Amino acid sequence: MFTRYTPELMDDLKHRWSRLQQAVRLSGADALLVGSNVNLCYLSGRIFMGFVYLPAEGAPWFFVRRPCGLTGANVAEIRKPEQIPEILRAAGVTLPGKFLLEGDDLTFSDYTRYATLFAGAAAANGSALVRQCRTVKTPYEIQVMKKTGSRHATVVSQFASVYEPGMTDQAWSIEMFRLMLKAGSLGLFRIAGSSMEGFMGTVLAGDNGGAASPYDFALGGAGLHPSLPVGQSGTVLKDGMAVMVDIAGNFYGYLTDCTRTFAIGHLAPKACDAHQLSIDIQHAVAAAGVPGTRCEDLYTLALKMADEAGLADGFMGLAQKAKFIGHGTGLVINEQPVLGARSKDILEAGMCIALEPKFVIPGTGAVGVEDTFLVTPSGMVNLTPCAPALVIL
Amino acid sequence: MFTRYTPELMDDLKHRWSRLQQAVRLSGADALLVGSNVNLCYLSGRIFMGFVYLPAEGAPWFFVRRPCGLTGANVAEIRKPEQIPEILRAAGVTLPGKFLLEGDDLTFSDYTRYATLFAGAAAANGSALVRQCRTVKTPYEIQVMKKTGSRHATVVSQFASVYEPGMTDQAWSIEMFRLMLKAGSLGLFRIAGSSMEGFMGTVLAGDNGGAASPYDFALGGAGLHPSLPVGQSGTVLKDGMAVMVDIAGNFYGYLTDCTRTFAIGHLAPKACDAHQLSIDIQHAVAAAGVPGTRCEDLYTLALKMADEAGLADGFMGLAQKAKFIGHGTGLVINEQPVLGARSKDILEAGMCIALEPKFVIPGTGAVGVEDTFLVTPSGMVNLTPCAPALVIL
Numbered sequence: 001m002f003t004r005y006t007p008e009l010m011d012d013l014k015h016r017w018s019r020l021q022q023a024v025r026l027s028g029a030d031a032l033l034v035g036s037n038v039n040l041c042y043l044s045g046r047i048f049m050g051f052v053y054l055p056a057e058g059a060p061w062f063f064v065r066r067p068c069g070l071t072g073a074n075v076a077e078i079r080k081p082e083q084i085p086e087i088l089r090a091a092g093v094t095l096p097g098k099f100l101l102e103g104d105d106l107t108f109s110d111y112t113r114y115a116t117l118f119a120g121a122a123a124a125n126g127s128a129l130v131r132q133c134r135t136v137k138t139p140y141e142i143q144v145m146k147k148t149g150s151r152h153a154t155v156v157s158q159f160a161s162v163y164e165p166g167m168t169d170q171a172w173s174i175e176m177f178r179l180m181l182k183a184g185s186l187g188l189f190r191i192a193g194s195s196m197e198g199f200m201g202t203v204l205a206g207d208n209g210g211a212a213s214p215y216d217f218a219l220g221g222a223g224l225h226p227s228l229p230v231g232q233s234g235t236v237l238k239d240g241m242a243v244m245v246d247i248a249g250n251f252y253g254y255l256t257d258c259t260r261t262f263a264i265g266h267l268a269p270k271a272c273d274a275h276q277l278s279i280d281i282q283h284a285v286a287a288a289g290v291p292g293t294r295c296e297d298l299y300t301l302a303l304k305m306a307d308e309a310g311l312a313d314g315f316m317g318l319a320q321k322a323k324f325i326g327h328g329t330g331l332v333i334n335e336q337p338v339l340g341a342r343s344k345d346i347l348e349a350g351m352c353i354a355l356e357p358k359f360v361i362p363g364t365g366a367v368g369v370e371d372t373f374l375v376t377p378s379g380m381v382n383l384t385p386c387a388p389a390l391v392i393l
Numbered sequence: 394m395f396t397r398y399t400p401e402l403m404d405d406l407k408h409r410w411s412r413l414q415q416a417v418r419l420s421g422a423d424a425l426l427v428g429s430n431v432n433l434c435y436l437s438g439r440i441f442m443g444f445v446y447l448p449a450e451g452a453p454w455f456f457v458r459r460p461c462g463l464t465g466a467n468v469a470e471i472r473k474p475e476q477i478p479e480i481l482r483a484a485g486v487t488l489p490g491k492f493l494l495e496g497d498d499l500t501f502s503d504y505t506r507y508a509t510l511f512a513g514a515a516a517a518n519g520s521a522l523v524r525q526c527r528t529v530k531t532p533y534e535i536q537v538m539k540k541t542g543s544r545h546a547t548v549v550s551q552f553a554s555v556y557e558p559g560m561t562d563q564a565w566s567i568e569m570f571r572l573m574l575k576a577g578s579l580g581l582f583r584i585a586g587s588s589m590e591g592f593m594g595t596v597l598a599g600d601n602g603g604a605a606s607p608y609d610f611a612l613g614g615a616g617l618h619p620s621l622p623v624g625q626s627g628t629v630l631k632d633g634m635a636v637m638v639d640i641a642g643n644f645y646g647y648l649t650d651c652t653r654t655f656a657i658g659h660l661a662p663k664a665c666d667a668h669q670l671s672i673d674i675q676h677a678v679a680a681a682g683v684p685g686t687r688c689e690d691l692y693t694l695a696l697k698m699a700d701e702a703g704l705a706d707g708f709m710g711l712a713q714k715a716k717f718i719g720h721g722t723g724l725v726i727n728e729q730p731v732l733g734a735r736s737k738d739i740l741e742a743g744m745c746i747a748l749e750p751k752f753v754i755p756g757t758g759a760v761g762v763e764d765t766f767l768v769t770p771s772g773m774v775n776l777t778p779c780a781p782a783l784v785i786l
C-alpha cells in the first residue's frame with residue numbers, strides 16, 4: 001500500500017477491502033478490477049491513474065500508470081493494463097476464472113479491453129456491488145463527512161454577508177463560490193453518471209427556480225448558456241423573489257449537500273408557508289429515517305405532507321418534477337440510495353443522505369432546505385447544521 | 394430542430410451534420426446514434442438528456458428525455474431509448490442495418506443497452522469518427538473560439554492586479570477564478586477521458602511545478618488533497634519563485650487554453666532563459682504549423698530547440714514528462730490532434746491547437762507560455778493574445 005498513510009486510514013481501507021471482498025465472494029467472482037477515479041479513491045485513499053486488483057481473498061494490488069514515484073507493498077508501476085496478469089503470476093497470485101469490472105463506470109472501449117486481460121476468464125459487471133458497498137460509510141468516512149458538513153455549514157451561514165442589493169444571481173454566486181474556496185473547498189463537483197455535470201452548485205432566483213434542466217437534480221434552473229443549462233441565469237435579484245442557494249461542500253474529497261433559501265424583502269405568504277413545510281417535512285423524514293426503513297416510504301411520507309398542506313402542485317418542481325426527495329452522498333454528490341418512488345432501498349446505519357424537500361411557487365421562486373444527514377440507530381443526524389429559516393435580505 | 398436558433402447556428406449545424414454524415418457513409422454504417430453530452434452539444438447546439446439519431450442520409454432526429462418542453466421539427470420526447478425505433482418507423486424512416494455508437498464515451502452498460510435497440514442491426518464504435526470531425530472547427534465554432542480567446546486573454550492580463558505579497562498559490566488562484574467568472578466564464582472544465590478531471594485550472598508555484606500528477610496534463614502539481622492531486626498545493630509565494638497560471642476559458646461552451654508565468658521578484662537566469670525559449674519555440678511551431686504539417690514534426694521541432702539550448706532536462710516536466718507540446722481544444726480542453734511523439738495526425742486549416750512548450754527549473758519552478766491557435770493557410774494565428782513575457786510581481 002502507498003506509504004505515509006495514517007494508521008486510521010490504513011485500518012479503514014482494510015475495512016473497505018474486507019467488506020467488498022465479502023460481496024465479491026457472494027457474487028461468485030474471484031476478483032474485482034477497479035479503474036474508475038472514484039472507486040480507486042475509495043479503495044486506495046487517493047486518485048491515481050491505474051487499477052486496484054482486489055482478489056476475493058488476500059491483499060489487494062495497486063497498478064499505477066501515473067503519477068511516477070508511488071511506492072509501497074503490492075504497488076507496481078505499469079505502462080499498460082496488459083502487464084497486470086504477468087505481475088500477479090510472478091508474485092504467486094492465482095489468476096481469476098471470473099472477475100468483475102465496473103460496467104456502469106468504464107467506457108465500452110475500456111471495459112472490452114480489460115475484459116480480455118485474463119486469458120479464459122469471464123468478466124461481469126461489478127459496478128452495482130461497489131456502489132452498494134459505498135452506501136454505508138466506514139468510521140473514517142463518517143469522520144470526514146462530519147468535518148466536511150461542519151465546514152460547509154459554517155460557510156453557508158456566511159453567504160448573506162456577501163450579498164449586495166441589485167446583484168444578479170450570477171454575481172452573488174461568484175462571491176459565495178469564493179467563500180467556499182477560501183474555506184478550503186476543492187471546488188470539484190464530482191457526480192456519477194455520464195449525463196450529469198455541474199459547477200460547484202446552483203443559485204436559483206425567482207421563476208428560474210422552476211425552469212426545467214436536462215440534468216437529474218431536484219431542481220434545475222435554465223443556466224447561463226445552452227452548453228451548461230443548469231443553475232443561475234443572470235436574473236437580477238428583486239424584491240419578493242426567493243433565491244435558493246445549493247452549493248456543494250468538498251473539503252476532503254467527500255461531498256455534503258446543503259441548501260438554504262434567501263428572501264429578497266418579503267415573500268408571498270404561500271412561499272413562506274411552503275418553506276416552513278419543507279423544514280417540517282425534513283424533520284419528519286429525518287425522525288422516521290431509522291435503519292430498516294424503506295426509502296420509498298420516506299418519499300411517500302414527504303409527498304403526503306405536501307399534499308395535505310395543499311402544496312403538492314409545486315412540490316419538487318413545476319412542469320418537470322424530481323421523483324425523489326433525497327439521495328446518498330459521499331465521494332460523489334449522487335450516491336445511492338435514492339429516496340424516491342419505486343426505490344427498493346432500505347436505510348442502514350452509516351448511510352449519508354441529503355434530504356431536500358423543495359417547492360417552486362410561481363412568481364416567487366424555489367423555497368425549501370437541504371441538509372446532509374447521517375443515519376444512526378435513533379434516526380438521522382444533521383451533519384450540516386445551520387439555521388434553516390428563510391434569510392431575509 | 395429546437396426552435397429559436399439563429400440562422401447562423403442553424404446553417405452551421407447543417408454543416409456539421411453533413412460532414413459527419415459523409416464520414417458515416419464512408420464507414421459503411423447507416424446511422425450514428427449519439428448520447429454523450431459533448432457530442433449532443435456538437436450536433437444540436439445545446440446540452441440535453443437524450444439522443445441525436447443521425448442517418449447517413451436525410452435529416453437528424455432529436456430524442457429528448459430531459460428537459461421537458463423542447464420542441465421543433467424531428468424532436469420527440471421519450472422516456473427511454475427503446476422508444477426510438479418505433480418513432481422512426483412511424484415517421485417512415487428506414488431503420489439501420491449497421492449503426493455507430495460512441496464506444497469511447499458511453500459506459501459499457503449504456504453501450505450494450507443501445508447496441509440492441511434496432512433489432513438485427515450491428516453496432517460499431519463511432520467515437521473516433523466524431524472526434525475526428527470535431528478537430529476541424531466550423532465557421533460558427535471558429536467565431537466562438539475567437540470570442541472566447543479574446544475574453545480569456547483580457548482576463549489573463551488582469552491576473553497580476555489581484556496578487557498580494559505573502560499569498561499562497563491557492564489564495565491567489567481563488568481571486569483569479571473569481572475574475573474569470575466575473576468576466577462570464579461558465580467555470581466548468583470539460584475534459585475527455587474518464588481518468589481526467591480538474592477544477593478551472595492550475596496555479597503552480599516553485600517546485601510544485603515539477604510534482605507528478607495522475608492526470609495527463611502537460612505539467613501536474615501535487616494539488617491540495619489526495620482526492621484531487623493536481624495544481625496548487627498551498628505553497629506560500631516567495632521571492633525567486635516562478636508561478637505558472639494555467640486557467641481555462643469557457644465563455645460560450647468552448648474552451649481556450651492560455652498559460653502565463655509570473656515571477657516573484659527576480660528569477661534565476663536559467664529560468665528566464667527557459668521562459669524566453671518557450672516563447673521562441675511557440676513562435677517557431679506556430680510559424681511551421683501550416684496545413685499539411687505532421688503533428689509529430691512540430692513536436693520534434695520543439696524538442697530539438699530545447700535540446701540545442703541545453704534545456705532538454707526540464708522540458709515538459711522533470712521526473713514525469715509530458716510527451717506532447719500541444720493539443721486540440723474546443724468543446725473539451727483535450728480535443729484531437731495531439732502534437733506529440735508518434736502522432737499520426739496532420740494539421741488542417743480550422744483546427745484549434747493549444748501550444749504549450751513548458752520547462753521546469755529545479756529551485757525556481759515552471760516557466761513558459763501557452764496560447765490557443767487557429768490553423769490557417771498561412772500558419773497558426775493566436776486566439777489568446779496577451780503579453781507573453783514573464784510578469785514580475
